[in-house]
Each structure stands twice: as C-alpha cells, then as structure tokens.
Amino acid sequence: MSAADVPSTFGGCRHLPEPKREELKVHSRRVVLASVLDPRDRATRGSALEEIQGLAETAGAEVVGRLVQMKDKPDPATYLGKGKLQELKDLVRESGADLVVVDNHLSPSQGKNIEEETGTQVVDRSEVILDIFATHARTYEARLQVELAQLLYMRPRLTRMWTHLERIEGGIGSGKGPGEKQLETDRRLVDRRISELQRKLKDVEERRERVVAGRKGHTTVSLVGYTNAGKSTLMRALTGADVYVADQLFATLDTRTRKWAIPHWGDVLLSDTVGFIKNLPHHLVASFRSTLEEARHADLLLHVVDASHPDAEQQIATVNTVLKDLGIDSQEPLLVLNKVDAVEDRSLVDVLRGRHPGSVTISAAQKMGLDRLEQAVAERLGEGYLQLDVETSVGNGRLFAYLSEHAEVLGKEYHDSRVKMQCRIPRRFAGMLASDPETEVRNADGSAFRVSADDDDEDAAPVNGREGRSTPG
Ligand SMILES: Nc1nc2c(ncn2[C@@H]2O[C@H](COP(=O)(O)OP(=O)(O)OP(=O)(O)O)[C@@H](O)[C@H]2O)c(=O)[nH]1
Numbered sequence: 001m002s003a004a005d006v007p008s009t010f011g012g013c014r015h016l017p018e019p020k021r022e023e024l025k026v027h028s029r030r031v032v033l034a035s036v037l038d039p040r041d042r043a044t045r046g047s048a049l050e051e052i053q054g055l056a057e058t059a060g061a062e063v064v065g066r067l068v069q070m071k072d073k074p075d076p077a078t079y080l081g082k083g084k085l086q087e088l089k090d091l092v093r094e095s096g097a098d099l100v101v102v103d104n105h106l107s108p109s110q111g112k113n114i115e116e117e118t119g120t121q122v123v124d125r126s127e128v129i130l131d132i133f134a135t136h137a138r139t140y141e142a143r144l145q146v147e148l149a150q151l152l153y154m155r156p157r158l159t160r161m162w163t164h165l166e167r168i169e170g171g172i173g174s175g176k177g178p179g180e181k182q183l184e185t186d187r188r189l190v191d192r193r194i195s196e197l198q199r200k201l202k203d204v205e206e207r208r209e210r211v212v213a214g215r216k217g218h219t220t221v222s223l224v225g226y227t228n229a230g231k232s233t234l235m236r237a238l239t240g241a242d243v244y245v246a247d248q249l250f251a252t253l254d255t256r257t258r259k260w261a262i263p264h265w266g267d268v269l270l271s272d273t274v275g276f277i278k279n280l281p282h283h284l285v286a287s288f289r290s291t292l293e294e295a296r297h298a299d300l301l302l303h304v305v306d307a308s309h310p311d312a313e314q315q316i317a318t319v320n321t322v323l324k325d326l327g328i329d330s331q332e333p334l335l336v337l338n339k340v341d342a343v344e345d346r347s348l349v350d351v352l353r354g355r356h357p358g359s360v361t362i363s364a365a366q367k368m369g370l371d372r373l374e375q376a377v378a379e380r381l382g383e384g385y386l387q388l389d390v391e392t393s394v395g396n397g398r399l400f401a402y403l404s405e406h407a408e409v410l411g412k413e414y415h416d417s418r419v420k421m422q423c424r425i426p427r428r429f430a431g432m433l434a435s436d437p438e439t440e441v442r443n444a445d446g447s448a449f450r451v452s453a454d455d456d457d458e459d460a461a462p463v464n465g466r467e468g469r470s471t472p473g
C-alpha cells in the first residue's frame with residue numbers, strides 16, 4: 001500500500017468533511033512500536049516499550065514489531081535518526097505493519113516526515129490514549145470530554161494536512177490557494193465545535209459542582225492513582241459497588257460515588273476516578289477537569305499504587321505530578337500499596353513502605369488488609385475533627401440546627417432542661433460552638449474547650465445567628 005492510499009493523520013489527508021474524529025486509528029491495526037530512549041534513563045530500559053504496548057493493545061492493535069533507539073534527544077525533524085528511520089522502514093515492510101506507533105509526543109512535522117519516509121501512517125502516544133478514551137467513554141459527559149480533547153489535539157495539525165495541496169495547486173502570488181481556503185474553513189468548523197463542546201461541558205461542570213456542594217455535610221474520600229493500579233477493584237471491595245474492573249488501561253473514565261461504611265467512624269462517600277499515566281496529554285487532563293472535581297473537594301485522597309509493578313516508584317511520582325498540575329495537592333494523600341499478593345519478592349514491598357512511611361499495604365482483589373486501611377482512613381479523617389461534649393438548654397433550636405448541619409451527634413443525655421451531647425465535628429466548625437452564650441463546650445477528656453486559630457472558620461455561620469448567614473432553626 002502506498003502512502004497515498006492510507007488515510008493519514010499527519011500528512012496527506014484530502015478530506016475533512018466533519019471536524020469530528022470519530023473513527024478509531026489504532027483498532028485492528030498491525031503496528032510497529034518505536035521509541036527514542038535517553039541512555040541515562042536506565043530504570044525504564046528493560047521495560048521501555050511495555051506501557052505503550054499495553055496502550056496499543058488496549059486500543060485494539062496487534063503489535064508486530066518493536067524498535068528502540070538510544071539517543072539523548074529525539075531528532076527535531078524526523079524523531080528517529082537517519083539510520084534508524086531506514087531500519088523502521090524495513091521493519092514495517094517485513095512485518096506487514098500498517099501503522100507506526102511512537103511512544104512520545106510528535107510534532108506535526110515529525111509525524112509527517114516519518115510517514116513520508118516509511119510510507120505508513122503514524123500516530124503518537126497521545127492519539128493512542130485518545131482512541132482508548134473514545135472507546136471507553138460511556139456517559140454524555142465523558143463523550144464530550146473526549147471529543148474536545150480530540151479536537152484540541154487535531155487543531156494544530158490541520159495546517160500540515162493542507163500544505164502539500166498548497167504546493168501542488170497554490171498559484172504564485174495569486175491570493176489564497178485552495179489548500180489555504182480549505183484550511184480556513186476547517187479551522188472555523190473546528191473552532192465552532194470546540195466552543196460548543198466547551199459550553200456544554202460548562203453546563204455539566206456547573207451541575208457537578210452543585211452535586212459536590214450538596215455533599216458538604218458528608219465526609220468524602222476519592223481514589224486516585226495510575227491507570228490499572230486497582231482503584232475500581234478497591235471501590236468494589238470496600239463498597240460492593242458494581243463498578244467495571246478490567247486488566248486494561250483507562251477502564252474507568254467516569255466518576256462513580258458510593259457509600260462506604262467505615263467501622264468506628266461511620267459512613268463516608270467514596271469516589272472512583274479516571275486513572276493517570278505518564279506523558280498524559282495536557283489538554284486531555286484539562287478536558288477531564290469536571291470528572292476530577294470530586295477529587296478536588298475530597299476530605300481525603302487514597303492514592304492507589306500497583307506495588308507489583310516494576311515502575312511503581314515512577315508511577316507514584318507521575319501521579320503526584322499530575323495532582324499538582326491539577327491543583328489537587330493541598331493535602332498529602334494516603335498511599336495504598338495494592339496487589340501485594342502479586343509481589344514475589346516481599347523485600348520490594350518493604351522498600352516501598354520504607355520510602356513512604358504511613359502507607360498501607362493491601363490486596364484489593366483478595367480483600368486483604370482492608371481492615372488496616374479502614375483504620376488508617378479513620379485516623380486520617382479524625383485529624384480534621386474534634387470530639388467534644390456540648391451541653392445546652394433543650395430549647396436551643398439554633399444550636400441543634402447547627403449541629404445537625406455540621407456535626408455528628410454520637411450520644412445524648414437529658415438532665416431536666418439541659419441536654420448533654422457527645423459530638424464529632426470538623427475543627428473548622430468547632431470554634432462557633434464556643435461563641436454561643438447558652439452552650440458549654442468541653443473536650444472529650446472533660447477539660448475546657450478553647451478555640452485555636454485552626455478551629456475557626458470564617459465561612460461558618462455563628463450559632464447565635466446574630467450576624468452573617470444564619471443557621472435555620
Ligand atoms: N493480583 C492482583 N490483581 C489486582 C488487584 N487489584 C486489582 N487487580 C487487577 O488489576 C487490574 C486493574 O484493576 P482495576 O480495578 O480495573 O484498575 P483501575 O485502577 O480501576 O484501572 P483504570 O480504571 O483503568 O484506571 C484488573 O485486572 C484487576 O483484577 C490485587 O490486589 N491483586
């Protein structure tokens with residue numbers, strides 16, 4: 001097959017009737033994987049192509065060849081060096097491949113140059129991920145997010161699609177050639193669709209923000225982590241939720257939330273989220289902002305790690321970087337070392353635990369260590385709470401309303417016209433209790449409760465309702 005017969009991504013695409021990228025690029029293709037690896041990056045040398053192979057196979061491809069070049073930096077024009085490019089061309093021919101998958105981000109011109117050299121269509125890592133996302137998107141929201149990410153990826157590549165036409169048909173100094181006109185039309189179409197998608201997503205986001213805000217009175221915990229770490233398996237083990245589990249990358253794209261009853265603590269809402277991966281296209285992360293809204297507002301993040309993976313440490317670092325990029329790094333997540341059943345050499349787990357003090361080891365699949373996890377979660381959640389004895393008159397409706405909104409009442413005793421309650425309350429809401437003249441507040445050990453700077457929240461309504469937003473009651 002010649003290059004001209006192949007519907008190209010980077011090079012000779014003639015038609016772009018719809019600014020949508022609906023067709024899958026990688027599915028049922030025979031692919032050769034190619035990667036440029038920095039020789040200093042010894043850690044990943046052995047497993048260099050494993051992740052991209054997993055991605056390509058999840059996207060439905062058959063891998064028929066692999067090629068790695070050790071080089072400080074990819075070639076700016078052709079990605080691979082000259083000799084390797086020739087090798088790639090031979091490999092493509094010998095293996096009967098019809099697609100080259102490059103394990104990096106390619107500039108539009110790099111992609112086009114490899115296509116011209118090898119006579120085969122080329123896609124990069126981002127496009128494989130986009131393909132998987134497109135296949136796994138189930139909800140309206142996920143579909144909007146994926147289409148937006150696809151168009152944002154495609155837009156800068158439109159230019160290249162038309163330059164060759166320009167060369168063939170564009171007149172010298174005679175205004176705009178057909179390629180350029182077509183390009184303008186396509187860009188306008190793409191831009192219009194991008195705005196439309198952004199508008200629709202904004203609506204979805206606002207709806208989600210309302211849902212998240214509605215959970216204000218509940219404690220929320222979110223599962224985050226590298227893709228395939230076992231987040232959904234853990235969600236299932238803890239809540240019995242019927243979430244999708246698969247040995248696939250990006251099995252989960254939508255956030256699911258379920259009730260999780262933690263012994264000696266109570267109910268919390270647990271959310272499963274989209275997994276992360278290294279070199280995740282930035283616009284893709286941005287498109288999934290609303291899905292990650294739950295994680296942003298969570299009281300606690302559980303960072304799930306596949307402890308049996310040889311690159312576990314690097315995956316932990318990647319997840320931390322993505323969380324930081326998304327601005328979800330105000331709290332230290334609780335590290336959950338999962339799949340310990342699959343680790344043959346236990347000393348590897350000990351190394352991970354040593355490097356990450358406070359982490360918990362579990363096997364979500366075999367439901368091992370879940371009680372320890374629950375205990376650790378209760379402890380971490382408890383850090384943000386105070387246990388207090390609150391005594392007031394039985395007619396203090398405003399106080400009861402305040403407690404029912406912000407606290408959990410663990411016990412109650414009546415003495416004539418007084419009532420004494422044991423409460424668990426987030427620190428930030430505790431300060432306001434002490435401001436109510438009818439109420440006496442003590443710590444659980446009986447000592448007098450004093451307000452510290454941490455225990456005060458400017459947003460919290462005063463219990464006596466004399467100023468600011470008043471509590472109902
Ligand atoms: N051996 C072992 N396998 C596990 C364990 N937990 C999960 N798995 C397997 O790991 C694979 C991925 O599990 P998922 O729960 O889908 O992973 P995820 O983190 O939700 O993945 P994405 O949604 O793709 O980001 C599945 O094949 C699970 O059966 C475990 O504790 N031990």
Ligand SMILES: [Mg+2]
Nearest residue numbers: 231232251252
């Ligand atoms: Mg999942």
